[in-house]
Amino acid sequence: MRFIDSSVFLYAYLKPRKSIPDKIKTWKKRAKRIIERINMGEEVATSIVHVSEIANILEA
Numbered sequence: 001m002r003f004i005d006s007s008v009f010l011y012a013y014l015k016p017r018k019s020i021p022d023k024i025k026t027w028k029k030r031a032k033r034i035i036e037r038i039n040m041g042e043e044v045a046t047s048i049v050h051v052s053e054i055a056n057i058l059e060a
Contacts, residue, residue, distance in 0.1 A: 002044050004044040004045070008035070009035070011031035
């Protein structure tokens with residue numbers, strides 16, 4: 001089982017408001033592939049602190 005950081009969710013789901021560098025686009029694509037693997041059944045773990053961080057950023 002792997003640990004998944006909050007940044008994976010944020011890179012996968014947040015849409016940029018302006019143009020982003022190619023490096024960030026690559027990170028977003030990788031994050032989306034990780035989310036796809038999780039949706040296909042790959043087991044991961046995270047902490048309540050990371051879930052809270054995601055919620056706080058999405059709320060703002």
